[in-house]
Amino acid sequence: MRGAHLAVEGITHRYRRAGQPAVCDISFEVNPGEALALVGRSGCGKSTLLHIMAGLVPPTQGTVRIDGLSVVEPSPRWVVMFQQPSLYPWMSVAQNVALGLKFTGRKREIATRVPEMLRLVELSDYADRNVQDLSGGQQQRVALARSLASSPEVLMLDEPFSALDAFTRGTLQRDVRRIAKDLGITLVLVTHDLAEAVVMADRALVLATNPGRISKVVPIDLENRDDLRTPEYAEARARLAAAYETAAGRELESSGTGGPSATPDDDGLNAARPAAR
Amino acid sequence: MSTDLVADAFMEGEVSAQRRAGQWKALRSLGYAVAGMALLLVAWWIGGLLVENDPALVAFADFAPEPALARLVEMIASGEAWAMTVPSLGRVMEGLALAVAIGVPVGIAIGRVPVMREITNIPFQFLRMISPLSWMPIAVMAFATWDGAIVFLIMIAAVWPVLFSTAAGLKRVDPAWFRVARNLGARPWHMLFTIILPAISQDILTGIRLALGVAWIVLVPAEYLGVTSGLGYAINDARDTLEYDRLAATVVIIGVIGFVLDFACQQAISRLSWHRDD
Ligand SMILES: Nc1ncnc2c1ncn2[C@@H]1O[C@H](COP(=O)(O)OP(=O)(O)O)[C@@H](O)[C@H]1O
Ligand SMILES: [Mg+2]
Numbered sequence: 001m002r003g004a005h006l007a008v009e010g011i012t013h014r015y016r017r018a019g020q021p022a023v024c025d026i027s028f029e030v031n032p033g034e035a036l037a038l039v040g041r042s043g044c045g046k047s048t049l050l051h052i053m054a055g056l057v058p059p060t061q062g063t064v065r066i067d068g069l070s071v072v073e074p075s076p077r078w079v080v081m082f083q084q085p086s087l088y089p090w091m092s093v094a095q096n097v098a099l100g101l102k103f104t105g106r107k108r109e110i111a112t113r114v115p116e117m118l119r120l121v122e123l124s125d126y127a128d129r130n131v132q133d134l135s136g137g138q139q140q141r142v143a144l145a146r147s148l149a150s151s152p153e154v155l156m157l158d159e160p161f162s163a164l165d166a167f168t169r170g171t172l173q174r175d176v177r178r179i180a181k182d183l184g185i186t187l188v189l190v191t192h193d194l195a196e197a198v199v200m201a202d203r204a205l206v207l208a209t210n211p212g213r214i215s216k217v218v219p220i221d222l223e224n225r226d227d228l229r230t231p232e233y234a235e236a237r238a239r240l241a242a243a244y245e246t247a248a249g250r251e252l253e254s255s256g257t258g259g260p261s262a263t264p265d266d267d268g269l270n271a272a273r274p275a276a277r
Numbered sequence: 278m279s280t281d282l283v284a285d286a287f288m289e290g291e292v293s294a295q296r297r298a299g300q301w302k303a304l305r306s307l308g309y310a311v312a313g314m315a316l317l318l319v320a321w322w323i324g325g326l327l328v329e330n331d332p333a334l335v336a337f338a339d340f341a342p343e344p345a346l347a348r349l350v351e352m353i354a355s356g357e358a359w360a361m362t363v364p365s366l367g368r369v370m371e372g373l374a375l376a377v378a379i380g381v382p383v384g385i386a387i388g389r390v391p392v393m394r395e396i397t398n399i400p401f402q403f404l405r406m407i408s409p410l411s412w413m414p415i416a417v418m419a420f421a422t423w424d425g426a427i428v429f430l431i432m433i434a435a436v437w438p439v440l441f442s443t444a445a446g447l448k449r450v451d452p453a454w455f456r457v458a459r460n461l462g463a464r465p466w467h468m469l470f471t472i473i474l475p476a477i478s479q480d481i482l483t484g485i486r487l488a489l490g491v492a493w494i495v496l497v498p499a500e501y502l503g504v505t506s507g508l509g510y511a512i513n514d515a516r517d518t519l520e521y522d523r524l525a526a527t528v529v530i531i532g533v534i535g536f537v538l539d540f541a542c543q544q545a546i547s548r549l550s551w552h553r554d555d
Contacts, residue, residue, distance in 0.1 A: 056456065076462040086453040090475040090551035099471070100461040132553055150461070 003032040003186035004067040004078070004153035006053070011062035013048055021060065022048045024211035035177060035187040037201035037220075039194065039240070041248055045212025046190040050158050053188065054080045066154060076100050076150040081160045085143035087131040093142050094118070094127040100150035117145040120179060137168035144176060154186045162193065173199045174225065194244060198237050199225050206240070208247040215247035318342060337521050345525035352523070358530055364506040366534075368424065368499075369492050372431025376488055380436045381481060384443025385473060394444070401440070409434035409495050413502065423503035427496075434495040438487035446480025447473065479550045486542040493535045 007029045014021040023045035030036045038046045051057040053064050055071040055078070064071040066078055074080075079100075087096050097117050098110045106113075118124045121141040131139060140160060147155060157176070161169040177200045180187040191197055197204045201220055208215040220236045227233070325341025328334045339345065352358040387394045409430050416426035450473070458472050474481075500509020508531050515524035 054460065056460065074460045074462075076460075080460055082453065082457075084453055086451065086457045088454065088472070088475070089553075090478075099458070099463075102471070103458070103462040103464065103467050130551075132551075146461070 002153065003034070003184050005032050006030040006154060006186055006188070007065040008049075008053065009063050009065065011049065011052055011059050011064065013045070013052060013057070013059045013061075015048075021211045023052075023207075024213050026062075026207075026212070026214055028205060028214065028217075030186055030188060032186055033181070033184045034203065035180060035189065035201045037189045037191060037197035037204040038207060039191055039197045039204050039244060040207030040212070040215075041209050041244075042192060044207045044209040044247075046192075046207060047158055049207075049212065050080065050156050050188065050190045054078055054156055056080070076104050077152055078154040078156065079147040079150070079152045080156045080158060081140075081143055081147050083159045083161075083163055085136075085139040087139055087142055087146075089130070089132050091131065092128050093123065093131055093134070096131055096142055097145045097149050099146060104150055106150070113149055117149045120148065121145045121175070135168075137164050137172060140164065140172060141175075144172075144179075148179070148183070148185075152185065154188065155180060156188045156190075158190045159192070161196070162191075169196075170199075176200065177225065194237060194240050195228075198222070198233065198240060199228070204240055204243075206243040206247045216243040218243050336519075339521035340525050344522040345529065348520075348522040349526035349529055352526055352530075358526075361506065361508055361511040361527070362530065362534060364504075365496055365500065365508045368427050368507065369431055369489070369496055372428045373435050373485070373488060373492055375428070375432040376435035376439050376492075377481075377485060379432075380439030380484065380488075381443050384440040384481075384484075385447060385469075385477075387440070388444040388447025388477075389473075401437075405437045405441075409491075410498055413499075417502065426502060427499045427504065430499045431492045431495055435488035435492040438491060439481070439484040442480050442484025442487065443477060446477035449480075450476045475551070479546060479552060482542065482546045482549065486539065486546065489538055489542055490535070493531075493538065497531065 009027055011023060011026045012021050013023050026049060028036075038049060040046055048057065052059045053071065055064075055074045058072070071078070088099075091099075094114050097114045101107060101110050101113060115124065115127070118127055121144055123138060123141055123145070126134065126138070126142075131142060134142065143160075155176075160176075161172050164172065173196055177187070179185075187200070189197065189200055198220055204218045204220060205214055206216045206218060207213065218236075218240050220240070222230075222232055222236055224230060224232070321342050325338070325343075328340060329338045339348075349358070387397055412430060412433055413426070416429045417423075420426040420429060454472055454476065455468065458468055463472065496507075497509040497512060500507040501513050504510055508527060511527045512524060515521070515527060
């Protein structure tokens with residue numbers, strides 16, 4: 001398994017009946033195996049951009065290329081994980097994990113691949129359980145195993161841990177990064193949680209709001225991501241926070257409404273969700 | 278470790294207490310059911326007494342529980358009860374199968390395609406309100422056999438609950454389930470058989486249960502038509518031959534079988550459901 005190269009070229013997207021585009025002229029690249037975070041305030045178009053990158057939403061303008069191939073529809077080669085695990089409650093854990101293989105006609109691999117994935121997310125003992133018996137964090141692990149079973153080259157995450165408690169979230173952040181690095185998968189993470197971006201990403205794109213544009217690129221080169229009390233972590237986090245403030249401030253100047261708010265992300269694309277945190 | 282054991286013991290105690298509470302509840306509701314049936318029997322018996330003591334109605338005295346139940350036992354022993362039930366069950370099952378074969382696909386199309394919903398909404402609400410029995414003359418003309426006409430009437434009555442229940446169930450399905458499936462590479466047939474049908478199985482079964490109730494009600498008047506078999510025919514025949522004990526016994530058979538069918542449906546629903554009701 002090897003990560004793919006990802007190129008976003010001049011993406012602009014305007015929702016029907018919306019005046020301003022949700023995202024405007026966004027271009028960047030992600031290297032194979034790299035972990036990239038898209039950060040920005042709620043409503044700045046992070047989810048929109050990720051959905052476009054995954055082929056779930058066709059953009060108004062621009063193209064997304066994965067290993068040179070233009071993305072026009074979703075594919076098991078680039079999978080998205082959402083805030084809600086959305087497991088199928090009429091299936092066992094193992095059946096959920098096997099779905100991607102079943103859909104893509106790789107049924108012969110199910111017997112080996114599913115136990116392997118469950119081992120990866122440390123849920124081997126739960127294969128035959130009904131998913132409704134699992135905790136939120138365990139369900140998100142199953143969703144991760146399900147996403148990884150068909151050996152994707154890119155894993156995209158849309159605030160996947162924001163409904164979880166702080167401890168579970170921390171563990172999953174580290175585990176997902178480790179798994180992606182071990183497998184060499186390219187990781188794209190959408191978040192409004194700066195700590196999450198610092199823990200998980202090699203690089204962060206900070207987006208400004210109204211319209212969503214790239215405001216700054218912040219490299220995050222941390223040796224040790226397990227200990228959050230190092231000066232390197234504090235420094236990286238401060239740099240990201242400064243870029244985040246700048247992006248928010250620029251928006252303040254241009255729109256003149258509201259202050260830098262701490263309201264939780266209200267995400268137009270994730271329709272059903274419990275209160276985050 | 279020891280606290281774990283204590284906790285386990287506590288849990289076990291808790292579980293068995295819950296089980297005892299559950300058993301007690303089941304026993305109590307059985308008691309209520311028996312009491313309710315006894316009340317019904319008493320009402321029937323009082324009705325019988327009133328009829329017997331009214332000179333104008335005395336000819337109908339065989340409606341009372343004693344003659345009717347005696348006749349019922351006789352009918353069961355002779356196989357007559359079974360013989361009149363089988364054709365009726367056959368017609369209901371045929372009509373219901375057709376209703377499901379039409380109602381489920383159309384319901385899915387309506388639930389999945391908004392334009393279909395908009396177009397069909399008013400005509401279907403309109404057609405649904407027409408008593409199935411008002412189609413009788415048309416059915417009789419359109420079908421070569423009486424059996425065909427009866428099955429058609431049952432189908433017309435049963436199709437609406439199945440159709441509406443399927444469509445409503447699909448509308449309630451979490452859109453994220455479709456999005457995730459698409460992302461995992463689901464083709465349309467995967468979507469149908471792996472996601473949609475299991476997701477709405479309970480709604481479909483609930484629709485079938487409602488449909489069965491309606492079909493069973495429509496069956497008897499439909500069997501007043503032409504045919505010479507079945508429960509509806511038996512009622513008509515008993516009236517013509519003035520055997521009111523046989524008529525009352527047939528009514529009891531209709532009620533019991535309807536109840537059993539509904540109970541079986543209910544069991545199937547709770548057996549197949551993936552919904553957690555706690
Ligand atoms: N389906 C939609 N239709 C119309 N506007 C939308 C839709 N989804 C999101 N938007 C709008 O697009 C902007 C960006 O939304 P989104 O991508 O969800 O931002 P983020 O994920 O960063 O919070 C917001 O102003 C939002 O209101
Ligand atoms: Mg979002």
